[in-house]
Amino acid sequence: MKRLLLSFCLGTTVFLSSCDTLKQIGSVLIPSQAEMAAGLKDALTQGLFSGFDAFANPNSGNPLLRFALPGDAAKIEKTLKDIGMTSLLNDVTSKFTNAMTSAVVAAKPIFLNSVKQMSLTDAAGILLTDNNHAATDYFKTAMSPQLMTAFRPIVDSTANLNGASKAWSNLANVYNKIPLVSTKIETNLTNFIAARAIDAMFVSVANEEENIRTKYEFRKTDIMKKVFGYAEQEMKRRKGA
Structure with missing residues (x-):
């Protein structure tokens, strides 16, 4: 009877130990799907705030934040x-x-x-990929149309208020009247500016995601530390297999 009880206890211990192994890799606990999603969303949100900070300082020298002519x-x-319109060009x-x-x-609220x-x-x-911008790529594909729809009126309003549109x-109008100019330029830039600003935000998000994936110090929340710590260990394990 004692021998049977001992065998049962040993078997139970092995089973529980196996379950624990399934839930962790090395010393890193395996997060649930919900935790993975939360960690990825935290990373994207942190990336958005990085973009907000960049746009708050448009004279930082970042070319993405500077207006560029279309076409x-x-x-x-x-x-x-060449026709002496440098001053007007600089003003625009x-x-x-x-x-x-x-x-x-x-x-800000729309992006967040x-x-x-x-x-x-x-x-x-x-999460588990060699693509350091995977979450940003997914975010861009999934949300770009909605972002563009919501963001376009805001761009239109701000451009009208500060005189940019005029x-x-x-x-x-001056450019389109120049003789021998074959390709006319659009007189309304709302869509162009909205798309450029959104693209610049996605670049900031992608840069921040890469930092979060590769550098511990960029993981500012506990859930990011857990999720991306696990991802880092799991990707190393897969490559070593």
């Missing part, structure tokens, strides 16, 4: 400078750069809510 920018810029660049900044600041509303159906697949309309 063949270099050709358009040279043509305008300054006003639209400021309009982009104001629009992003005003749209888009992360909250996003459904992560395959959190493990997004300045651009004047510049475009």
Whole structure:
């Protein structure tokens, strides 16, 4: 009887030990799907705040935050400078750069809510990958149309308020009347500016995601430390297998 009881206890211990092994790799606990999704969303949110901070300082030298002419920018810029429109060009660049900044600041809730509303159906697949921008890529694919729809009116409003739209309309009308200019430029840049600002935000998010995946000090929340710590260990284990 004692021998039977001992065998049962040993078997139970082995079983429980096996269960514990399934729940952790090395010293890192395996997060649940819900925890993985929460960690990924925390990373995206942190990336958005990195983008907000960048847009709050548009004169930092980051080319993504500076207004750029649509189409063949270099050709358009040279043509305008050749006919003495440098001052107007500089005015447009300054006003639209400021309009982009104001629009992003005003749209903070839209960007943050888009992360909250996003459904992560395959959190493990997004987390466990060699692609250091996987969550950003998913976010961009899933939420870009909704972001564009919500963000466009804000860009339109800020560009009108600070005079950027009027300045651009004047510049475009001058350019389109230049003899031998075969490709006319649009007189309304709302869609172009909205798309450029959103793309710049995604670049900031992608950069932050890569830092979070590869550098412990960028994991600012407990759930990020757990989720990305696990991902780091699991990817090393897979590569070593």
